[in-house]
Amino acid sequence: MRLGDVIQVNPESIRAGYPYEQIEYVDISSVGTGTMEGTKSISLDGAPSRAKRIVRNADTLLATVRPNLRSFLYVRQPSTNTIASTGFAVLRATDAIDPRFLYYTVTNQAFTDYLTANAKGAAYPAVDADTIKRAExxxxxxxxxxxxxxxxxxxxxxxxxxxxxxxxxEEMAQNLYREWFVKFRFPGHAKVRMVDSPLGKIPEGWDVRRLSDVCNLVMGQSPKSEFYNEEGKSLPFHQGVTDFGNRFPKTRLYCSVKSRLAAAGDILFSVRAPVGRINIAPTEMVIGRGLSAIRHSAGFQWFAFHLLKEKFKEEDSMGGGTIFKAVTxxxxxxxxxxxADNETHQRFEEIVxxxxxxVENLxxxxxxxxxxxxxLLPKLISGELDVSELEINTGKKAA
Structure with missing residues (x-):
């Protein structure tokens, strides 16, 4: 069966008379492999030209650029003014296919391989709607x-x-950081005098420091393609941060060059496209030019982590560049x-x-x-595992 026979691709787009002045925008950078970091509330007049695709409940968003990166999302109860970038194909099920079955079909690695093999373009390989529709x-x-x-x-x-x-x-830990190091309501704060500093009034005994004063910093560098290989032959390689909050998922790329390394527990900070995404290295890994690895020299690693999260609540709040921002x-x-003083830092580490x-266990x-x-997914989606005779509660009423 051809996929195009049972779905609609990009069924609705913004046209004259669109009723909303504000939209909830889903950009390519906000969607990962089945995850989304959130939408951006922007005015329709100020929206980028690529903000066109109307999104409904139970639609599947499928990134059409670099399909090998596997960016897709099953949409649940979106706002009525949710709009996706034209970098996505919006797939909408007809009555012939279950919406979730559609989603799992396109998330199957075999489907990704099909898209990758049929993508066109060298710098930005992409697939069009017809390629998606032709998939068997x-x-x-x-x-x-x-x-x-x-x-x-x-x-x-x-x-x-x-x-x-x-x-x-994560919100609990970040709120504690704000209480202690932004609002200065740390244990014993009432007995501490406030003094002048270049950043305004601060508790006596605290200092204004630079990152280089207290942290070791490694900037990534992307090796040539011949140094990439299979799992087990070298270290995991990551080019940039794609997920907030979650420890890095298992990579599909490994690298034998071991000159730019992040150790397990290092803070990973994206230094380009965009600047300011933050994660934690779960193991030793090679980092590409989109990342820096940061380690607090006194061991106050969670302080440094939440410090950077607070300073970079908004992406690209620092950096230069015309096409995309980057920092050196x-x-x-x-x-x-x-x-702060060492005692305050140590107490923060012990609580957090x-x-x-x-978070790590979850x-x-x-x-x-x-x-x-x-x-399970490829075996179920291909029919290799037959579930037709199993008693499974699908949440659907029998016809």
Whole structure:
């Protein structure tokens, strides 16, 4: 069955008479592999020209540029004014295909391989709507589609629940940072005198420091393609930060050049396109030119992590460049911040460490859930595993 026979591709776009003056914009950079960092509220008049695709509930967003990066999203209950970039194809199911089954079909690695093989262009390989429509898919009866979708959705629901818990934990830690190091309501603050500094009034005994004063900094550099290879032969390689908050997922790219390394636990900071995304290295890895690795020399790593998250709440708040912003090592070294006394820093680390440990444990659980789901997905989507006779609650009423 051809995919185009059972779906619509880009069924709606903004036209004259569009009723909303504000839109919730989904940009390419905000969507990962089944995840989204959020929408941007912008005026329709000030929206980029690529803000065109109207998005509805149960649509699938599929990035058409560099399909090998696997950027896609199943849309749940979007605002009525949600608009996606033309860098996405919006896939909408007809009555012949279950929307979640459609989503899992296009997230299957075999579908990604098909798109990658048919992409056109050297610098920005991309696929068009006709290429997507021509894809051959397995299409069992609707009742079987719903069973397959229910099995795979159970894993995604658990993952999403863990992500919500991670977000709450991260907000708790970040709020504590703001209380202590922004609002100066740290333990014993009432007994500390406020004094003048280049950054305004600060607690006595605190200092204005630069990142280079207290942190070791490694700037990444992308090796030539011949140094990339398969898992087990060298270290994981990452070019840039794609996920906020989550420890890096397992990479598909490995590198034998070991000159620009991040150690396990290093802060990973994106230095270009965009500037200011932050993550934590789960293991030793090679970092590309889109990343820097940061380690606090006194061991106050979680302080440094939340400091950078606070300073870069908005992406691209520093840096130069015409096409996209970027920062140099000198720019990074010159970042100014307030440094407290060692006792305050140590108490902050002791409180935050158990919270971050929970985040790490939930991240590991999600990694295991994804691994199991990804083993099942191709077998279910291809029909290799037959679920037609299984009693599975699909949430659908029998016809």
């Amino acid at each position: 898919i397995y299409l069992p009866p609707l009742s079987v589609q719903q069973k397959i979708a229910a099995i795979l959705s159970a894993y995604d629901d658990l993952i999403e629940n863990n992500l919500r818990r991670i977000k709450i934990l 090592k000198v720019d990074m070294q010159g970042i100014e911040f307030l440094s 460490l158990p919270v971050e440990s929970q 991240t590991i659980k999600n990694s295991n859930l994804r691994q199991t789901r990804d083993l």
